[in-house]
Amino acid sequence: MNATFKRRAAQAGAALLAVGLAAGISGCRDSRAAAVDSAAEPEINIIVGGLEKVIYMPAKLSESLGYFEKEGVKVNLLGEQSGATAENALLTGSAQAVVGFYDHTIDLAAKNQCLTSVVQLANIPGEAEVVAASKADTIKSPADFEGKNLGITSLGSSTDFLTQALAGQAGVKNYTPAKVGAGQTFIAAIDNNGIDAGMTTDPTIAQLTESGKGKVLTEMRTEEGTRKALGGLYPAASVYMACDFVQKNPKTVQKLANAFVQTLRYINDHSAAEIAAKMPKEYANGGQALYEKSIKDTKTMFNRDGVIDPEGAKNVLRILDSYSSNVKGKGGSIDLSKTYTTEFVSKVPAQ
Template structure:
């Protein structure tokens, strides 16, 4: 009989196979996108690992503020609930960029792919481990994950990586990762006892706490909480693209980065209410006040300049090398200089 960890290994292998197939067809797709810079108005598809998640709000905010249009680039924002699914779209050439966690660039390099973060939106995850209120008395630290059902968006997602890290640091030998997505599917899984605890973001966190269904156990929405949980910064939300696309289309990439940094500046200089007013109305489906609270609880995670913290990048590699199924043991072969660049953020015009 397979143990939980063995079953997990089989599941992870299936994900790797999917990525390998995607990578195999990526060559011809990339060549079609190589001349984007030559268009009068370049067009770029960016997959977002959850458009409604507050940690990824710079994309829709940039759109709402008209920043892409101002830069002269047409950006199509396409939503996915998982970063793992989003990266497949990038590898197959169906998208030119992903707004997702930086750790995917390291994970993909371990699989032979060159992906780089062109603008770093945050140096902390903006995630929290939320425990079901009914289990809060028995699950108080990561050490209590042993034998539990833990919610993640999907296998191979950043919530999966972070859960592996928290469990590994606590010496947990076995738990069951449960693919429950985000938002209402995550809440339903907790309502139905499908998960005992799980890794999620705002506005889901705010909804669970407000309704009394969940309690925040490990909070990585602040620098202090992130350092306590992970021993340092953990650069997370970013926009990453294939190295080939970046090299062939620097003008288009610069336009995209300019727009995202513009959104970061708006976040850092405006109130949660002012930010919420620029976001799609349907994102406040649990009420405007709660949505504004979720933005306020998370907004301090965002960078002001779109640049990577180098020590943070090294910490991400160190954590993945110890606890990630895909990266473990390969850390010494990872070239961090290929996983991110500050070249474009360095060239963003100063605020007027």
């Protein structure tokens, strides 16, 4: 039994446990869901798969700009380093929304759980596979992943799904996925030779490339790079929620959609320096100039209107059905129309 198989088995067990927990407290979650829309000031817990990551910047920026408050909804932003952990919080009812990758809605649909993206923040991943500078001469493409240690945030995360896709498309079957998180823990793994390459985001990408410690191997922060790497668009950063919560609390969901779309418009209309000035100072731990660069390198990924690309959604399903151990073989039974909705973003008032 190789290392990859062992890790996948552990991942599957964790997923089953999460689903079991969700089923066990469904009555409690339903009761909580029914009460939110009727509150004078709805309160929502949003799990963010890495508050400091530029790809999830709209969450903290919405708060900083006062858009949640303007909409009359109290939002508690709770940071997690992995989308897999975030989706478990949603399933168990400790959070009502997640800012994370759209592909989790498909991954959970394969386990008969209904999650739906209500605001699509981006139609590309905003990620890159970064190779350690010391390994750049031997790892020149995903075809060279065979036998290598590849960094991901955690098993079952979107970085895991994307790594499986890149390896699978290149015909690579044996590599070791290494849970190294993001930010400083990812950089430390590069420094200590714990990983040969890994999937990560800005500002980590900017810190590695500017310091000379890493080089971008596969670029997915642009539409061109994403199409080249994945054969089409790949809707990624989104605001997703449990379907039953959305159905029972349309007023609250609309408030969230209004706030996030206003933030997307702000991102599209302002410079990286102006955006950085609105973010917490501690997010610029590599220096303000480097943080502004990381925003500039990534900000073009964000949608303006929060609408998902339908063909991109089909591409996500195709990729997961082909290469994800969770979804493979189940794609034909997944109703893609339940994994996202444009109902709320279409009603956001004009600027």
